[in-house]
Amino acid sequence: MIMTILYYILTGYIAFLIIWNLLKSKKWQEEALYIIILIPFILRLFRLK
Amino acid sequence: MSMTTSAQIILAVMVATYIIAKALKVSTELSMLAAALAGALAGGAGIPARHIVEGAFTYLDIILIFITATLFMNILKESGGVAHVIRGILRKFHRKKSILFILITLLLLLPGALTGAGSVTVLITGGMIAVVLGYMDISKPRAAAIIFILAGLSAAAPPVSLWAMLTAAGVNMPYVGFFLPLLLPCLLLSLLVIFILGWKGKPVNLEKALKELPEAPPQMNWIRITLPFCVFLFLVLAGRIWPHSLPIVGLPMMFMASACVSLLLSPVKLNFLRISRETVHQLLPLIGTLTCVGILVQIMTLTGVRGLIAITIVTLPLIAVFLTLSIVLPASEAVLMWGAAPVLGVPLVLLFNTIGLNPIIALAGMSIIWPLGDALPPTAIIGRLTVHTVGMKGRYSQLLKHCLIPAIIIIIVGTLMVVFSKKLAFLTLL
Numbered sequence: 001m002i003m004t005i006l007y008y009i010l011t012g013y014i015a016f017l018i019i020w021n022l023l024k025s026k027k028w029q030e031e032a033l034y035i036i037i038l039i040p041f042i043l044r045l046f047r048l049k
Numbered sequence: 050m051s052m053t054t055s056a057q058i059i060l061a062v063m064v065a066t067y068i069i070a071k072a073l074k075v076s077t078e079l080s081m082l083a084a085a086l087a088g089a090l091a092g093g094a095g096i097p098a099r100h101i102v103e104g105a106f107t108y109l110d111i112i113l114i115f116i117t118a119t120l121f122m123n124i125l126k127e128s129g130g131v132a133h134v135i136r137g138i139l140r141k142f143h144r145k146k147s148i149l150f151i152l153i154t155l156l157l158l159l160p161g162a163l164t165g166a167g168s169v170t171v172l173i174t175g176g177m178i179a180v181v182l183g184y185m186d187i188s189k190p191r192a193a194a195i196i197f198i199l200a201g202l203s204a205a206a207p208p209v210s211l212w213a214m215l216t217a218a219g220v221n222m223p224y225v226g227f228f229l230p231l232l233l234p235c236l237l238l239s240l241l242v243i244f245i246l247g248w249k250g251k252p253v254n255l256e257k258a259l260k261e262l263p264e265a266p267p268q269m270n271w272i273r274i275t276l277p278f279c280v281f282l283f284l285v286l287a288g289r290i291w292p293h294s295l296p297i298v299g300l301p302m303m304f305m306a307s308a309c310v311s312l313l314l315s316p317v318k319l320n321f322l323r324i325s326r327e328t329v330h331q332l333l334p335l336i337g338t339l340t341c342v343g344i345l346v347q348i349m350t351l352t353g354v355r356g357l358i359a360i361t362i363v364t365l366p367l368i369a370v371f372l373t374l375s376i377v378l379p380a381s382e383a384v385l386m387w388g389a390a391p392v393l394g395v396p397l398v399l400l401f402n403t404i405g406l407n408p409i410i411a412l413a414g415m416s417i418i419w420p421l422g423d424a425l426p427p428t429a430i431i432g433r434l435t436v437h438t439v440g441m442k443g444r445y446s447q448l449l450k451h452c453l454i455p456a457i458i459i460i461i462v463g464t465l466m467v468v469f470s471k472k473l474a475f476l477t478l479l
Binding site for chain 1: 075076078079082101102105106109112113116117296297298299301302305325326329330333334336337340341344
């Protein structure tokens, strides 16, 4: 259970970093890529998958 | 229309979309995504949201390993640990070329072996090693070739070898028994390459080299550097010694624990958030590739294209497969990067397994050939990164020229590993 919680925290932290970098990015290709890589992290975080 | 013709048309649409996207200067990752979407449309599946999500999840565990391991390496670098090690080695062994080469090899292999990414090797130790090689009178293209080849072999080296992991996952084979089959060729070939390309090197001018290398904080010492690695090793071993008493920690959390220890032991105050953000930015092309490759493979499976490729490869004459490995593997890496492993690696391993070869050794052999493609266009990500990090001026082909002999040796060793995989099966220790 503790490990599961730790992994959720790690996933949340990485999702936060991706969103931060996405907001700072000024290149459209980078932005698109950040959005794509964000998908699994967000879905996992909200326990949708 | 037969199923084969239908899959062939979809494959043609995907290839055409990829080529057009690349021609429009779209990045490799997004080009792969565009090819996947075009394939889904051509296959009559529309925009299959469920499969896109499913594909994006394929390599989430590997992505987590990637990010946490690189974060650990970046913290070690920012704390001055890497600089301390390189300066220490240089001070002690600057007159002993052979020992210096052996230690440089280990320093170049470690970051990539832990993270699975050659780019991490280039970024963490590549720049500093290039300075050392420069003061040995080794030309920049030659130094770049040494760093590129060793970075590639470091990525294939255990414990994290993405090509082996992705292919093993594709054939439902546990990632077990790969340690020695990957470690031995990677280590021996790395030593061979550095001695071949650097044998003309002179003893280092210590004073000049130390002046150019970044300073390590005065409080930095070997305990601060080795303790995080000890924590990592302890966690790996503890899980095996007490499997029923300890929870399954997993590689990402092991790397996070090591990163936290490294952060706590750092003699200089580090901004964890900044390093984390830079790590994610630094890894964007690699994480993006893994996510888009997952989507691409999922759509290829949905539309039957993956089956077409698998059937085509499995029905090829065996001698043709062996002879073309040297071209097909680096070329597929140059186009699809790690995507080459699930797309081509999976049917090849199934084929080798069917004809009685050892799939672990065969896959290890292929895994050392794949990274060579990272210097080839259209992607050439690691090659270009190496040229930039080393500060090599002149034409890119200079790097390729110096890589040629090492590449031929690696291809021969890798192919022989595949052909004689049955006889080498004892290396798996299974």
